Amino acid sequence: MKYPFSGRMYSAPESFLGRLFAVSNNPEIISFAGGLPDSSLLDVEGIKDASSYVMEEEGREALQYTTTTGYLPLREYIAERYNKRLGIPASADDIRIVNGSQQCLDLTAKIFLDSGDAVGIENPGYLGAIEAFSMYQPVFKCVDMDDNGVLSDVFKTLFEKEKPKFFYGIPNFQNPSGRSYSDERRKEIAEIIRETDGIFYEDDAFGELSFDNKPRMPVKKYAPENTIMSGSFSKIIAPGMRIGWIYAPKEVISQFDCAKQAADLHSNFLCQKIMHRYLTSVDLDSHIRKITAAYSKKCRLMCSLCDEHLPESIVRTDPKGGMFMLLTLPKKINSLKLFEEGLKRKVAVLPGIPFYANGGGEDTVRLNFSSSTEDEIISGMKRLKDTVASFRL
């Protein structure tokens, strides 16, 4: 039997995420290839208490169908946190709950992209976004980055000449590079999209993971009507609950509701209630400071070991938050080959290839520093040193 699959299935990039999970299941391998938060920092006790409360007090409601928009008190909490942290006048009406911010990628692509449409993305850009968008068969327009963010002159030309439906970026602690946009760059981006009636899709999955715990102003603040923002509790509370959100202009929210309803009616209500109970029972800022202190320490450790163990021809980024850094390799080292050689020495790095929507990445690898222990980082970086040495530069 031959199954008549749709054209989009043939245009989808081969997925790396599944292979990553396979690697991460081998306990002998120290993996810097994944993207998991540190399990030991999950507040299991706090979430257990919240879960007991919800099942005891609101179980019958939490187990029934609910509205597509998401649990109102949870949306109000998210809006209020935007107000307090960033001084943004968000309201619950502007916010919808989704199954982790990955679903936001899918649904936003769905409501904007027709086959052949241009969509902008950072180069390198988040592979989950490339996978989600690819399903709608767009033409990717990649814009390179420097240490201050996406290159604004190229970004401007893109919006003036090619009119992408939207541009997707991660201004805070980008995946895969760990870079952040400078405030000046954010303002430039905001001005360009305002002037060209463009749309910036601002993925802020990592914004709360700032090592200095200081908020950075989102592009959304400078160009509210031109920015679709997404956020997630996956990195700061619990990815297994799959709760993220979109924060967008009303016209976008209205279309988003149609797409969300057609996609799965609504997100898990039980976990929305547990999340809300948890958020309103704990000191979230203190919990986040615990995470960022741990990640900051691991990041500094990994950076110093890069500097110590790796040749100068390998250049690293310098993350100020988040979970990732990017290595740029000399010509003699191919990232896929480094991946394969690393596995032989029981260390996994992630070749940059899936992050380049239009090809590339043979000269970059992504390293994750959040999910390994400090001991694992020390051992893993030694293994990486040996792996690199085997290339005889």
Add this chain to the structure above:
Amino acid sequence: MKYPFSGRMYSAPESFLGRLFAVSNNPEIISFAGGLPDSSLLDVEGIKDASSYVMEEEGREALQYTTTTGYLPLREYIAERYNKRLGIPASADDIRIVNGSQQCLDLTAKIFLDSGDAVGIENPGYLGAIEAFSMYQPVFKCVDMDDNGVLSDVFKTLFEKEKPKFFYGIPNFQNPSGRSYSDERRKEIAEIIRETDGIFYEDDAFGELSFDNKPRMPVKKYAPENTIMSGSFSKIIAPGMRIGWIYAPKEVISQFDCAKQAADLHSNFLCQKIMHRYLTSVDLDSHIRKITAAYSKKCRLMCSLCDEHLPESIVRTDPKGGMFMLLTLPKKINSLKLFEEGLKRKVAVLPGIPFYANGGGEDTVRLNFSSSTEDEIISGMKRLKDTVASFRL
């Protein structure tokens, strides 16, 4: 600011589900328009115990990311239940977890439908399927039903002449009609798809809700390679947990995994674990018998009140399970007008219109009997009687 939405957003049918929730929020209205399971039959205590167990014993794992495929023990449970109930040799490899079977509609459409492709559906057919499929801009090919299921001669001509990518149907206690396919009709459908290399998408959301608690053989049993089946715990356990599944041939599962990963990485892991713990701690058959006994009683009550209160020119279906029945109205009564007049008398029925993918349904309304109490059914049917009387037939 004008937002450049995709073409599919303009081809999407106006949604009814959102309006239904609005109606269901007015406590003065007795609503037969919704599709909720009876909240009083939710096993809140049992799920609370399962939830406490998971948070206590496996909390740290349940709160972390997991695989796209879904929780293996849960998939094994589902496969084993197919083996035991229906004698189908399902294995966990053939099963994937989704966010309620609504997500199965979206992802199956995504992997099969290109814009302009033909897709078959019952007439009337499930509105959630019409909404989900519409996002991929197919051409709907509707096939009428009689009391034994979809008309097999029309079904056959459709597959011979128009080659739809797949045909979507609900053989057990169909939504909206409450009708079921006879065993003979299932075998005919199976033979047609086998002979034409066609695909039948067999939505079995209601199969366990059989009033006689006897299983009916799915089309999947007669044509396994040509059938994609979906199931759900929403009607028998808890819709708020959003756990459904697809059961499909391996080639389909492989594409489905790509689509699921791009859509939201994986379904809520915490609730997958709670669901599995619940299923393996309770007597599920006994719980289901409790539900079917209650629904059967409510259904018989509503049927007898239809026969007593409504004129002979209004014809009802005769459900043997599920949650719905369909009324066919005489020409003088328009279903939308009946809806509006009903609201004035504080009873809500659902006009058939959104269930007809290519138009129609002005002469049908769907009634739900699962979510109202017997007293509400008695009062609501009196209100419906008065509403119908106002049309002066």
